[in-house]
Amino acid sequence: MIRRLKYHEIDFEKYSQCLESSAQRKYSATKEFLDITSDKHWEILVLNDYEAVMPVPYIKKMGFRIAINPKLCQQLGIFSKQDSVEINNLFLKFFEKKYNIWYYAFNDVNQFSKSLKKRQNFLIFPDSYETVRQRYSPKRKRKLRLEEEVLQQSEIREVKIKDVYEFISENTIGAKDEHDKRQFLQTFSDFEKAEHLKIIAFFYKNIPINAIAVYFDHKTLALLGTFNDRNFVKLSGSSVIIDYLIALNIEDKIFDFEGSEVPAIEEFFRGFRPELRMYPVISNTKKEMIKKAMNFS
Missing domain, CATH: 3.40.630.30 (Gcn5-related N-acetyltransferase (GNAT))
Incomplete structure (x- = not known):
């Protein structure tokens, strides 16, 4: 069962254990990183007893809570010991139903049955x-x-x-x-x-x-x-x-270039011959977001 836990309800020891043992581990999902980039404005979706977790940062606009990756936070998503399309689909369905989403980026390991827009990143592995x-x-x-x-x-x-x-x-x-x-x-x-x-x-x-x-x-x-x-x-x-x-x-250590959609920067990164890793994102315009927010009210 997927539950939504607010910041003060999170068992951070279990959260960190799940993240560190996951197939998708990302530095940007750690408590230390999210506490700073979101000013502790984040919560999680959790499957059962921390079998899988999904951090969700948010901002508040016009009285609405809006899910959005904070600045400098490229990827988040679902973290579990093995990436499972079935589990990921459950999280995605819950997320889209319960949240007003402006922009959210999953990680490059997450796979879904549903087609999502993708962006690019570059990594050099150890x-x-x-x-x-x-x-x-x-x-x-x-x-x-x-x-x-x-x-x-x-x-x-x-x-x-x-x-x-x-x-x-x-x-x-x-x-x-x-x-x-x-x-x-x-x-x-x-x-x-x-x-x-x-x-x-x-x-x-x-x-x-x-x-x-x-x-x-x-x-x-x-x-x-x-x-x-x-x-x-x-x-x-x-x-x-x-x-x-x-x-x-x-x-x-992994060297993470953090990707770029700017051609000149992309060319610069590619000169180091990193691996291209695409990651799925959900992105809505302000108009779409406001419309959905009104439906939530």
């Missing part, structure tokens, strides 16, 4: 660094061969967000406005306080020209943001940083 690097495209390998003059005057450093706050703020792409940008930066700060964020910067002549923000836990390194000074795009600092992170972590 392997030896030498094997992973051999798969890079010829163009990406060339980008990693820096000129001697650049090598002598550059370095990669792990920094705190306060050290590059201004640089990241000036080079953030994709934020709707200043408020949106501040929210992203605050989330990064909260991840850092929780010891789940690394910021790696490429310095040229002691000035940061590229920075990468990644969320990390014991199984995954996830790319949350790339920040580049366009005046130095030919130096390929972002490629160098990502290769550096892959070299340090790929033996025992």
Whole structure:
């Protein structure tokens, strides 16, 4: 039987055990990640005694509770020891019946009988660094061969967000406005306080020209943001940083590029020869959402 549990009703020990032993495990479904990205505005659907779980973040608009993946949270979905179309169908039916859904992304393992829209993500799975690097495209390998003059005057450093706050703020792409940008930066700060964020910067002549923000836990390194000074795009600092992170972590961690629908970014990611993984989503327009919300009232 599927039950809907509010945040204060969740047995987080059982929830975490179910997630960590699941076939679909995603860092973005952990309590630590969702608490920060949704400000603890999430609940779960649970099958029997935590045989399967489905986290559901939400916002409140005009008095309605609306299911939506929070910013920086690419995939959620159903988590169980073995992915089951039958079980997933039950969750999907319950979810669509009980919730007003704006946007919800399942994970790339979840399969359904019903056809859902799909989006793309790119992953590199644990392997030896030498094997992973051999798969890079010829163009990406060339980008990693820096000129001697650049090598002598550059370095990669792990920094705190306060050290590059201004640089990241000036080079953030994709934020709707200043408020949106501040929210992203605050989330990064909260991840850092929780010891789940690394910021790696490429310095040229002691000035940061590229920075990468990644969320990390014991199984995954996830790319949350790339920040580049366009005046130095030919130096390929972002490629160098990502290769550096892959070299340090790929033996025992998944590198999650977090996908992109932007052709130039997709091309950049593909240069590292990651695996393409499609994930199903439910997406409704504001008009459709409001209409359904009125029916719920």
